[in-house]
Structure formats: structure tokens, C-alpha cells
Amino acid sequence: MLPGGVPTSQQVGQMYDLVTPLLNSVAGGPCAIHHGYWENDGRTSWQQAADRLTDLVAERTALDGGNRLLDVGCGTGQPALRVARDNAIRITGITVSQVQAAIAVDCARERGLSHQVDFSCVDAMSLPYPDNAFDAAWAIQSLLEMSEPDRAIREIVRVLKPGGILGVTEVVKREIGSGIPVSWDMWPTGLRICLAEQLLESLCAAGFEILACDDVSSRTRYFMPQFAEALAAHQHGIAERYGPAVADWAAAVCDYEKYADDMGYAILTARKPVG
Numbered sequence: 001m002l003p004g005g006v007p008t009s010q011q012v013g014q015m016y017d018l019v020t021p022l023l024n025s026v027a028g029g030p031c032a033i034h035h036g037y038w039e040n041d042g043r044t045s046w047q048q049a050a051d052r053l054t055d056l057v058a059e060r061t062a063l064d065g066g067n068r069l070l071d072v073g074c075g076t077g078q079p080a081l082r083v084a085r086d087n088a089i090r091i092t093g094i095t096v097s098q099v100q101a102a103i104a105v106d107c108a109r110e111r112g113l114s115h116q117v118d119f120s121c122v123d124a125m126s127l128p129y130p131d132n133a134f135d136a137a138w139a140i141q142s143l144l145e146m147s148e149p150d151r152a153i154r155e156i157v158r159v160l161k162p163g164g165i166l167g168v169t170e171v172v173k174r175e176i177g178s179g180i181p182v183s184w185d186m187w188p189t190g191l192r193i194c195l196a197e198q199l200l201e202s203l204c205a206a207g208f209e210i211l212a213c214d215d216v217s218s219r220t221r222y223f224m225p226q227f228a229e230a231l232a233a234h235q236h237g238i239a240e241r242y243g244p245a246v247a248d249w250a251a252a253v254c255d256y257e258k259y260a261d262d263m264g265y266a267i268l269t270a271r272k273p274v275g
Contacts, residue, residue, distance in 0.1 A: 009123045012145055013096030018246050020076065020099050022238065026230050030076040030103055034141040034169065035223040035265055042222035046230070049223065054079040057138050057167040060212070060269045063089050067135040070094070072124045072156060073142020077104025077117070084117045092134070094122035124152040129159045136160070138167040143199075144192045153206045160272045166208065168268040172196045174217070174261075196266040208270035217264035228254045 007015075024030055027047055036049020037056055044052075057079075063069060065088040071080045074093030077100075084091050095101050104119035122128060124139075125148050137156050143149040156166060173193050200213055231250055239247035 008147055009096045009125065013098065013121070015245070015249065016095070016097035017099040018243060019249050020097065020103065022234065022242050022246055022250065024076070024103075026234050030078055030107055032078045032082075032140075033075045034079075035171070035220045036226075037216060037219050038222050039219070042226070046223055046226040049220075051082060053169065053220070054082055054140070056267065057140055057169060058083045058087075060267070061136040061138055061165045061167045063087055063136055065089065068092070068133070070129075070134045070137040070156070070159065072137060072139040072152070073145070074100070074104060074119060076100050077107050077119050079138075079140060080104075080117050080119075081107055081111060081113055084113050085111070089116070091117045092129075093117065093119040094124060094127075095119070096121065096123055125155060127155045127159055131158055132161045133159045134161065134164060136165045136167075140167075140169050141171065143168060144170055144194065150202050150206070153202055153208075157206045157208060157272050162272055162274045164272045165211075166203075166270045166272070168199065168203070168266075168270070170194075170196075170199060170266055170268075172199070172264050172266045174264045193263065196264070196268070199266065199268055203268065203270045207273065209273055211269040211271055212267075213269075214267045215264060216267055220265040224256050228256065 023033060031047055032050040032054060034050055035053060036046050037053040038044055038049050039052070061069070067089045069089055069091045071091055071093040074080055074095050077093050080091045080093045093104060098121050101119050101121045108114045108117045108119065125146060137160055139156070143152060146152050160166065171193060173195050196213060196215070200210055203210060232254055235250060238250055
């Protein structure tokens with residue numbers, strides 16, 4: 001079982017409503033809000049590396065023309081729009097943040113992709129879709145911000161068609177007894193850290209078949225130093241411009257690096273059984 005508890009979906013959504021304008025300012029526009037994947041020594045920007053991670057997850061979900069993909073925790077829609085641009089697939093993106101959903105809808109319209117990609121404010125722990133509705137799904141760094149991640153996984157397997165592929169990425173603890181606590185109270189959006197093995201157990205318990213579990217920690221380790229540096233450059237005036245809650249969030253993110261040696265990153269691929 002994965003760690004759960006508070007905050008609620010509504011609280012997480014409200015927090016992202018507050019921090020998303022700051023994130024967009026730091027990135028120079030709407031951005032993918034997840035770690036990046038580096039194939040060099042960190043010279044690539046964190047935004048470019050985040051796009052590369054999106055590409056990796058898309059490759060592993062084996063998308064074909066005409067497929068329908070569920071993006072669980074879509075943020076401002078940048079990963080979905082990136083993949084839709086080059087693939088003849090339909091994507092439904094969901095987030096608990098009304099601000100993120102509105103930005104994603106605007107971006108889809110501006111890029112001429114509204115016919116192919118739709119976004120809405122939906123709780124992944126209670127999906128409004130029928131059984132067997134999607135050919136594939138991904139949850140890029142979103143499950144562990146939910147109060148009941150195991151419930152969300154059960155909902156995902158329900159709405160996937162038999163044989164459907166799920167791609168999951170998460171920040172994970174490198175080993176039992178590492179310095180970072182399981183429930184990281186200093187992260188106001190509710191991020192929780194678990195072992196990759198716990199993710200595997202929860203996927204299996206929901207009925208998924210595991211196809212792969214890859215430790216890509218060495219490829220993602222440049223993200224937080226780069227992102228924290230970019231965020232620190234915007235620290236002056238955050239409380240005045242965005243409010244004290246956002247200032248606390250930014251401080252928590254910048255403090256993340258003290259746990260760097262205890263944290264890793266995993267990409268998991270699973271399949272809903274055919275029979």
C-alpha cells in the first residue's frame with residue numbers, strides 16, 4: 001500500500017492554483033511540472049530535459065494512431081500537447097487545479113489541438129469515465145500527491161481497455177531508512193516519498209502486469225539543482241506578488257536538495273491483463 005492521508009484533492013488543487021503562476025514565470029511560460037531526463041552531464045536545460053522525460057514515457061506507453069490516452073495529473077497540459085502534436089491520438093488530461101486546466105485548454109486552442117486534446121478538472125480517485133474507455137494512460141509524477149494513490153490506481157485500471165499500458169514516473173526513496181521521511185510535511189502540495197517496490201506492489205495489487213521498472217536516478221539528478229537555482233532567482237518578492245503560501249512552497253522546494261542523496265527516480269510500465 002502506498003502512503004496516503006492529507007491533504008485532500010481540493011487542497012492540492014488549491015495549492016497548484018496558487019503556485020502555477022510562479023512556475024510559469026520561472027519557466028518563461030507554461031511548462032511541464034516534473035523532473036527531466038538528461039543524456040549528457042547536465043548541460044541541457046531542465047525544461048528540455050522535462051520534455052525528454054515526456055518523450056520516454058510516451059514511447060513506453062506504445063501509442064498508436066487512433067489511440068485514446070488518459071493523462072493523470074496533466075498540469076498545464078504541456079506533455080499531452082507535445083505528444084499530440086506528433087501523433088494522431090486523442091488525449092484526455094485531468095488535474096485537480098482549475099487554474100492548470102484553464103491554462104491547458106487555452107494552450108490547446110492556441111496550438112490548434114482542441115480537436116485532439118481536452119482538459120478538465122477531475123479527481124483521479126473518482127474518474128467519471130466508463131470501464132475500458134482508454135487505450136493507454138500515464139501518471140507523470142502525480143500519484144504520490146494524492147490522498148489515496150491506491151484508489152487512483154484502481155480507477156486507472158478500470159478505465160483502461162484490456163491490454164492497455166500505464167506509464168508511471170515518481171520520485172522514490174533510494175532505500176529503507178534513508179533520511180527523508182515517508183510523509184514530507186514541508187512539501188505543501190502533499191508529496192509523499194516511497195520505495196519503488198511499494199509502487200510495484202500497488203500496481204500488482206490493482207491487477208496490473210509489470211512490464212518494466214527502471215531506476216533512472218542518474219539521468220534525473222540534475223533537475224533539482226537547476227530548478228532550485230531558477231526558483232531562487234525569483235525568490236525576491238514572491239510573498240508580495242504571489243502570497244505567503246507560495247513563498248513557503250518555494251522555500252520547501254529549494255530545501256529539497258538536502259535530501260538529494262536519499263532520493264531517486266523510477267519509470268514504471270504496466271499493462272492491464274487481456275484475459
